[in-house]
Amino acid sequence: MDRLLISRALPDSVMDAARDRFDVTCRDTTLPMDRAECRAALVGYDVVLPTLGDAFGADAFDGPVRAKGLANFGVGFDHIDVAAARAAGLAVTNTPGAVTDATADIAMMLILMTARRAAEGERLVRAGDWSGWHPVQMLGRSVSGSTLGVIGMGRIGQAVAKRARDGFGMRVLFHNRSTKAVDGAEQVATVADLCAASDVVVVAAAATPGTHHIVDARALSAMRPHAHLVNIARGNLVDEAALIDALRSGRIAGAGLDVYEREPRVPDALRALPNVTLLPHLGTATLAVREDMGRMALDNAAAIAEGRDPPNPV
16 A cells, blocks of 8 residues: 655544555644655655645755655645656645635635724724724724735635625736736736735735745835735735834735744734734635545545546646
């Protein structure tokens, strides 16, 4: 039976299915694999099922490799040096599609929470500092009818756009690395132009060398003082230091973040800001979605083990 290493425990139904097909080893920690663990996994297993943060950089592939591939759990694979993996003869796959709706839902939640100051209000009530309703208490920004700017119009970006347009009557603009026709949305040439024209900017692009700090100080300075930034992609797409500066100085009104540049570390300065909603990377965190992701990863793993073309190569 082919040997499979699972980086971190998956839902019970997925683990049961994995054991039906593979000789499974699952790490007993929720922390990412370091370089030494990744190197050992490539030598000791036929397939590895890694996930966010596992250190499959180029140096992990130095030396002999037994593994036939990496069946990544998650749509993002920026923790894997894909070119190095392929050069070592490994297939690399991911789990697109399964994550789309759940992640788009989180985007809408963060849009509402930051624009309507819901996180601030919840903290106020929990602290026992709420003195009662009054006409000018915690006035936020209306979402319905405002303008949404989406950076990255892939599956998730389009799902966010549809929710915003159909559910909240928002005008939708987007910036994308390639020209794309999207019903009810208008493409904008630059990130700065998008930021200047939007009331809410959602970062939904894939993490690549070309998108690192795609939201930088220049983009943030183009945003209007009432505008909000939401990041549901990867933390390093936003220059976190520049974002903190923009929030502190009032150059933008607020932010909603599900991801961070040096996750799981969140800067003290960011945590201290009242106008930020901070979530612990909940984008795909529903049982049904994680089960779907797990089954997709196992289908990829089985194909890799059997020498077939996997369903979801990257």
